[in-house]
Amino acid sequence: MVMTRGRGRGMRGGMIRPMGPGPHFGPKMKQFVPRLPFDMVLCESAFPRVKAAPDESAFTQALLKRNADLSPTPAEQAAVLNLVTKIQAVMDNLIVDPGNFDACQIEEVRQVGSYKKGTMMTGHNVADIVVILKTLPTKEAVEALGKKVCDDLRAQEPQEVLVLTMLPNDRGFEISNSEATVRVLVTTIHQNLRKLDPELHLDQKILQSHLAAIRHSRWFEENAHHSTIKVLIRLLRDLRGRFEGFEPLSPWMLDLLAHYAILNNPSRQALPINSAFRRCLQLLAAGLFLPGSAGISDPCEGGNIRVHTAMTLEQQDLVCLTAQTLLRVLSHGGYKQILGLEGNSSIASEMSVWDGVVVSALEKAYEKPPERPPQDDDTDNMDADDDPMETTDN
């Protein structure tokens, strides 16, 4: 399928060239051809149903109800929209007419993250904006920008002076009023990235992740606007919040997973939400995000980077085993517990009994190799909308 090009699969042929065995290709042949794990949806034809599929309308209803619970209320949406619009306006003004503000120059301002994607959750009224600076993002410049924006906002709406706060942090700054928060994530234009000085500027990785966030929201807009995907993303993020084992999954991974689960099927028609939700667990349980799997390659990065390599091996193990346990619980009818409508998250880590069937939790398989450090040196793939980040006041 389109987005599952594993490195080097399928694009060979016509490669046979007359050449002798090169000296260095003898013994150390290829080692690693990632492969997609078993996926029932993709090979449905090999598994004709023995009996009709069980009725899942109750499960579907539960999913939809959960989604409704998770969606932000109109009031929340209005509040965040209000703040975002104001900040965006202030920033736009700064672009057009910087006036005497010379700490930095803004190249572009973009909305990203769950706000932009329409996958916000209730109770987490935070929108993300990425500001691309033309100048280099020194900490002072970022702080000055924050102050400036805050001042301008206050000037616009004097009644909000008291409630409006600005907190700089190592990603940019946050502006919040009583109802909503806007995280302003600062980055700089590509050409500047190589000029960064860790002493003086924001961390390069963070800056890159902010640029990536822009690409992500653009990709999302183009590819994943289907509302089932949004619903699924919300459900998955909720799952991630409730089950510790899913913590390592970044929002971007969840986006891609949801998109994959819903659209990557033979018919190219969106799967219904109940199948897609189950499929997500199935895919994770089958090791989609384990070493050796082709996983999902990042559509926003070159070079077929598999998104799950951003997790350490230990985390990959944890995610997989959590999904495996939940999948078994789900198949024995425990969807209410999984969705958080009943019970708690202990089902993922403790034994539970369903209809006389004992479902036991799994143990970790990953062991730290004795001498070598684990090969989890892949780059961090931080996303814009992570958990609440610590703030530094300076």
Place this chain on the structure above:
Amino acid sequence: MYWSGLSAAANAAAAYQTGQTGYPVGHTPTGTYTTQRAAGSTYDTGYQTAAAAAATHSTAAGTYPSAAASATYDYGYGRTTQTAAAAAAAAYDSSKTYYAQPSTATAYTGADTHYHNKTAYTNAGAYTTTSRQTTPVVTPKTSYTSTYPGAAAAAATATYNTSPYAVQTTTANKATALPVYMQQTSQPATAVAAVKTPGNTWQTFKKQGTVPNKTQKPKAPPKPQQLHYCDVCKISCAGPQTYREHLEGQKHKKKEAAAKAGPTPSRHGASLRCELCDVTCTGADAYAAHIRGAKHQKVVKLHQKLGKPIPSTDPVVVGGTTKTSTTTAGTAVGAKTTTSGTTAAPTGTLAATTTTTTSDGKKDDLKEDLLDLKEKDVEPVGQEYIEEIKNEEGKVISFNCKLCECRFNDPNAKEMHMKGRRHRLQYKKKVNPELVVEVKPSLRQRKLQEEKLRRQQLREEMWRRREEERLLEEEERWYWEERRRYEEECEYLDWCRRYPRGPPGPPPMMPPGMPRPPFMPGMPPMMPMRRPDSSDDRHVLAKHAEIYPKEEELGAIQKIVSNTEKALKMVSDYLAEVDAPKEQHIKPKAKKEKEEVPKDDDDKKDGDKKEDGPPRMLKGVMRVGILAKGLLLRGDASVQLVVLCGDKPTRTLLDRVADNLPKQLAVVAPEDKYDIQRVVEEAALVVQNIGEQRISVNVTLTSPIMREQLLHDGDSQVTAVKDPPDVLDKQKCLDALAALRHAKWFQHTFPQARANGLQSCVMVIRILRDLCQRVPTWGPLNSWAMELMCEKVIASAGQHLSPGDALRRVFEALASGLLLPGSPGLLDPCEKDPIDAASPLSAQEREDITASAQHALRLIAFRQIHKVLGMDPIPPPKFQRGGRFTRKRRRDNSTGEGNDSEGGDGKKDKKEDEDSKMDMDKDTNSSKHLMVEGH
């Protein structure tokens, strides 16, 4: 020759091309004097000679004095003059010049018009120098010649001095008339100048020209005074002793040497000089500060005491001409690069006239320059990066610039710093890349920049190389992979050819004399997987070899099975004989089992009998189960045969067979002893050999009629009534029939004559069989369900899977809930009704198997497949598997977009530079080597 060296450094065709586009630009003006140049050589060779190391240069040196102009002509003036100087002075070693060359070369390849202009500018500068220098040469001063020997190095230089100078003096007179020619001749002069004071720029000479009294000073012996005054250092000493010590001292010597060599050139375009203290200040502010400063005051006092003349406090502008020439060069930039050569020349003459004129001209200059300095008064930037450091009382005591990491106590200094070039550069570098900082025309800096550019280019090149190399490697990797697969399949086919077996189809019925096919279909013993790939594959193969039965085991089983088959055949014959005359009660069914057909390729006696037509009671014997499927494992001691009967098998029939079989067995294998037991409830009899290896053969009696009846159960109630009273257990008979179908399905699915990529599958099935035997959790999984599942799962991959991958995929399927409630289930292809092959499994068993498979999958993923297989880990093979390759890939991965992120700190770079240069050279060389080899 050199070209190769250059291309190695500048390598990339792309980069090179851009460089070439650059050449013609500079080349056009040189077209005006191609005729002169023609005497020397063509452009290319000229370029080479000029650019080559000292060794090469020496060959050109023969023609040098005479054809000096033509040797140094063309575009690379800046460069060539340098080389000329280097070669003549023999100060550089050859390697150094080599490095120097690419640096300029890359500067060109940069294809930046900016750089062209720069070279043009250099030219202008050089030109100015020399033309100005003509004055002292024409009217030589003693002072001038006296400074000369100090720096003049080789004898060769001396000869150079004379001849070009001669040329120059003459041309200088006609300078305005023939600017182009003039420029050319000026080239060697520059070379000489450079020789004279290696590493110095032309500003030196200008200095000497404009301030001759300064350079004279060191010549004059210090007059003994009451005050022991050192003229060079402008200090007074307390007594003769200290004075002598001072003269001996390092500080003094340094100063003296510096004075001899002429004042060090300021790096700035224009600077202010305090004549009295011999101090150069970079700006008006700095100069003012100096004048106000204690040191200056002290010197003034001293000089007053000595009664020496005190020059006015008006600053002497240094490098004023530099400025003008810069600006003109700047306009030249604006104008056009193509004309830069020609424009530069007149500029030079102009500048020369300015400086050679009298002092009022100089004053004009000065004024201009002061004006310039004022104009330079720029907006201070980066106020927010200057920290105020306060003392306890909150008073600001000093400032700290975080950009430049420097401190000042004085607010004035802070202001100046913020306007300063260094700070602005830092600001540009660290805050706003778009800040305009005036270009600094220092040679050193340009060199640095060129060096930097070159380095960057080299680096880029290296990356490109790496990438290419990687792609190449990857391609080859695929090629070999492909080829390995091909070979594997060939080998497999070969093997099949060696052990031919009839076309897949219904297995023949009981052919006693016929050579049996190899016992284990599907997989030759130790199927040659010659180049097992991954660690998983190696483990699976090793495990497979471990569980695969030994030859002698296979032999023993083969023997007892074939003996039993032969004996059963004879029993069949016997029963047919006995029954035939008496009764014809068994009607030959219209629907004979297909198995009967192959019978005719039995011996003739059998065929004759068949022609006679008496229906047999025992129609045939078939191998089923692991025996038929070739799934025997080491230690398996029980195999199954199925005897198809013409009618429903009864207990009577079982007894008759059991009675007769020992006799027939004795006939078939007189030397072996067999023990035969009836297991009526299983509808079977068990043949066991008596020996060290107890192998039992279960022979089950069944008949297709049992199933036909079942299938038509609804409408043919009547037939059921006809059943003989002692008919054998119906379910067992049906199971035997199912086993027969399964064997057929298996043989059909995994035919041996066709390498359909499912070899791995049979291997995996064997390994799972072992797992089911070993691990209690897996025990309930019946073998038919397991086989079916493996086949479906592995075949649905849609690609060839290595054994390790195939095993992993099976675990993936189980882990994703293939057996869990809600899954589609395993539709049994051998049953008419949709039946789940795994239906015997209880919900708890399914759950447990799934959980176990889930854990196993993660074990496999985390390189612990040996735990799943119940074996010891196999250490990786000796060769370092793709160490280089994987490392490289990882690096690629991790660098996403910021490949060039390094190169930040110039200081650090510089240190690494030499090393990395070497590395890169090696790298490019080796990769080149590799590519050559690769093709």
